[in-house]
Amino acid sequence: MARITASVYTSHVPAIGAALDLGKSQEPYWQPLFKGYEPSKQWMADNTPDVIFLVYNDHATAFSLEMIPTFAIGTAASFTPADEGWGPRPVPQVIGHPELAAHIAQSVIQDDFDLTIVNKMDVDHGLTVPMSLMFGQPGGPNPAWPCPVIPFAVNVVQYPVPSGKRCFMLGQAIRRAIESFDQPLKVQIWGTGGMSHQLQGPRAGLINQPFDNAFLDRLIADPAGQAAVPHIDYVREAGSEGIELVMWLIARGAMADVAGGPAPTVRHRFYHVPASNTAVGHLILENN
Numbered sequence: 446m447a448r449i450t451a452s453v454y455t456s457h458v459p460a461i462g463a464a465l466d467l468g469k470s471q472e473p474y475w476q477p478l479f480k481g482y483e484p485s486k487q488w489m490a491d492n493t494p495d496v497i498f499l500v501y502n503d504h505a506t507a508f509s510l511e512m513i514p515t516f517a518i519g520t521a522a523s524f525t526p527a528d529e530g531w532g533p534r535p536v537p538q539v540i541g542h543p544e545l546a547a548h549i550a551q552s553v554i555q556d557d558f559d560l561t562i563v564n565k566m567d568v569d570h571g572l573t574v575p576m577s578l579m580f581g582q583p584g585g586p587n588p589a590w591p592c593p594v595i596p597f598a599v600n601v602v603q604y605p606v607p608s609g610k611r612c613f614m615l616g617q618a619i620r621r622a623i624e625s626f627d628q629p630l631k632v633q634i635w636g637t638g639g640m641s642h643q644l645q646g647p648r649a650g651l652i653n654q655p656f657d658n659a660f661l662d663r664l665i666a667d668p669a670g671q672a673a674v675p676h677i678d679y680v681r682e683a684g685s686e687g688i689e690l691v692m693w694l695i696a697r698g699a700m701a702d703v704a705g706g707p708a709p710t711v712r713h714r715f716y717h718v719p720a721s722n723t724a725v726g727h728l729i730l731e732n733n
């Protein structure tokens with residue numbers, strides 16, 4: 446049986462990818478940010494899973510206003526890093542896990558969540574920046590990411606977006622799906638995006654540190670309570686792009702304590718302002 450060993454939460458700011466790709470990570474602006482992920486890279490090296498189920502959002506890259514799936518599961522054998530206007534990031538192809546992805550699609554759809562099945566999709570900074578933060582830049586003659594990834598794209602760009610409550614319930618269905626897969630795989634689930642930021646309009650540049658830290662506290666200790674917060678509160682308090690945080694509730698909903706198991710251990714917690722226009726938050730929770 447497959448099981449979820451841990452969940453990882455992190456922001457996905459595109460400028461972080463550019464800083465890494467252009468060799469700027471030790472510059473004074475970026476150094477404190479990357480220092481916060483040093484323990485995470487060590488933890489990943491010690492706890493590399495067999496598969497990552499990576500919840501992220503596409504930023505009008507693979508999808509557009511022509512087609513807007515609320516929840517889309519990537520079932521392909523591989524996914525190419527997207528060209529977001531400056532050429533694709535120099536990072537490896539993302540290798541998928543079609544067998545587990547198809548099983549999760551079957552289980553979660555029969556568990557009453559309507560997923561869009563995606564057999565071809567490029568992946569943007571929403572997915573590749575968290576990979577870079579947690580694994581560093583793969584190098585050498587045969588660079589590759591250390592494990593397969595199932596991309597799971599959530600619409601948090603075009604209204605209407607899914608509620609935190611639905612995301613939290615979906616996470617619970619994803620846990621049931623993973624635990625009913627008949628292979629002994631260690632799976633991590635990642636929730637990405639956020640924290641507070643607004644990229645447009647009169648409030649562009651908004652950061653709300655008290656909101657972000659309260660979100661981190663509550664995500665750890667009272668995720669069901671956090672899941673009840675309506676989307677308008679995120680937009681008011683954390684800015685228009687702060688709504689990306691609902692994706693963290695999918696990963697949190699998949700953890701063991703939500704289904705009556707023991708509370709997770711907080712392996713790492715980090716918060717840093719600013720990175721580009723965004724407050725960066727990061728958590729690692731291990732199932733016990």
Ligand code: DHB
Nearest residue numbers: 457458459720721722723
């Ligand atoms: C920024 C943050 C994002 O989450 C994003 O998708 C694009 C830009 C930023 O801080 O610049």
Ligand code: FE
Nearest residue numbers: 457504638689
């Ligand atoms: Fe974003």
